[in-house]
Amino acid sequence: MVRIGMDVGGTGIQMGVVSDKGEILEKGAVVTRTDLPFSEQITQMAECALDTLKRSGHTLDDLRSVGAGVPGVADQRTGVIPLCTNLGWHHVPFREEMGKHFPGKPICIDNDATVAGLAESVAGVSAGTSSSVFITLGTGVGGGIVIGGKVWSGAHGIGSEIGHMTLELDGEPCTCGNRGCLERYCSATAIIRMARERLDFYPDSLIRESCGGDASKINARMVFDAARQGDPLGEKVFRRYVIYLSQAINTITAILDPEMFVLGGGVSKAGDFLLDAVRAEVPKYALFKDAFPLPRIELARLGTDAGIIGAAMLQ
């Protein structure tokens, strides 16, 4: 049997026919069309999926399920997507619409970070663990929780929204309406903000050079690259970033105590530079120091394929 996994993004929708072991057998893609009504967009996705299935040498009889990861909130129980800002989707009955093209097949949905976390736990770095928390460090911060081998996305589909745990009371205002959310301190956006706010105090910073003196051109990579080279501003921002992330890992450990944390998303491309710093910082906040094993912390392994593989494994 095979599965279809769809990774729904703001500009494109990647999909694949995936084996039960999590191997991608064949790929396809359609352009995201926010100008179309959702039913037409879903029809285009389904047609591409059926074509990809055929190209993989399989038929509908071989198909176990269809899954999709979306950059928004997905209700696994009802199959409705209440909110997916990038696609302009509000209360879209995804399961019902997609189901028309795959009669009798289970249609599963979940948040894209959750799906990536599931992929890692099936075919990536956290394979073999019974519990893991995946943290995507990108433009925003997302999360994916796997407990007992199964995704946990909460009673109302808004669980694992790790980016919106409160890290600092009365802290930075967040797009979600609250203040002090983790996303305000651990996203690429936060790295850029922290560097910009301090740039005037570091006239000799390498970051000033990389951005040509135009603070609006600073990106997260420039800041971390500067830190790597010992630039004081870069190091300052990087240190704050690592402290914030480590405290968040501590809070999640106090609540969930997972076997492993997996760091993914654009910022995690800093690789061992980031991983080593976080691994050194987290033990400082460990509960009952020395009495218990620390959570393992690893980098995500699957890269951009995680969205397709995880979506396929939702069933």
Place this chain on the structure above:
Amino acid sequence: MVRIGMDVGGTGIQMGVVSDKGEILEKGAVVTRTDLPFSEQITQMAECALDTLKRSGHTLDDLRSVGAGVPGVADQRTGVIPLCTNLGWHHVPFREEMGKHFPGKPICIDNDATVAGLAESVAGVSAGTSSSVFITLGTGVGGGIVIGGKVWSGAHGIGSEIGHMTLELDGEPCTCGNRGCLERYCSATAIIRMARERLDFYPDSLIRESCGGDASKINARMVFDAARQGDPLGEKVFRRYVIYLSQAINTITAILDPEMFVLGGGVSKAGDFLLDAVRAEVPKYALFKDAFPLPRIELARLGTDAGIIGAAMLQ
């Protein structure tokens, strides 16, 4: 079939023979003896349990399992209690020792707050929910997480230590070695601290009257009672308490999104006065306001029996 549940406390160990539905059929108790080696303490517990079983009209043949909730950290997998400060227990092989008295019977252990949370989800206010987070607001702050009807205590037995999630970066120093833990803001101890710190600035406070001018005699109830009567210092501390607790509930919701929160422990005896305030505050920090149902928040119902019932239901 029946079960035995043991509620291990610092001064006494309450136990009961419990039906599969969570009803206590017969009770027993022994005094906690920290002067004895753990094996003798466990022998006394086992003898009392066997006597209670007999008084309930049952024999070992009717016994499904023995469970214990301890005020410390318990490793469910190994049956070892790595740390239980009140009893002076370090790395006690509880399952092995207790098992000698109940050959062939499953012996289960977990943290006392987790056990109380399980009790509520079986026979209390959260019965019928598939996921709930129990928060004990006492001298410290503890937690119990139930997901899919099962207790989740983490990969290393230190999950649901809600009292040690970081609420404030670089905040109040905590007994665990970290700073800014929830327990420093939402325990009875924290209420007392917040009132004491401010007492000099409120010469006319009712709290000064209740404690006879001796700040060392302030207790949490005095502070909340003063708040109830409109005392400005009492109200100030109560407001801070409610804000801290609500933000913690928000963070746990962002991670776990449980169907229900249950508030237990001594501070929760403030009843509707506390519950109404928390229910009014939590929506202010809700993620995706108005788009999703808010978590239900209720008071614990089972009182002191929760420890016995929950321990019995661990199997």
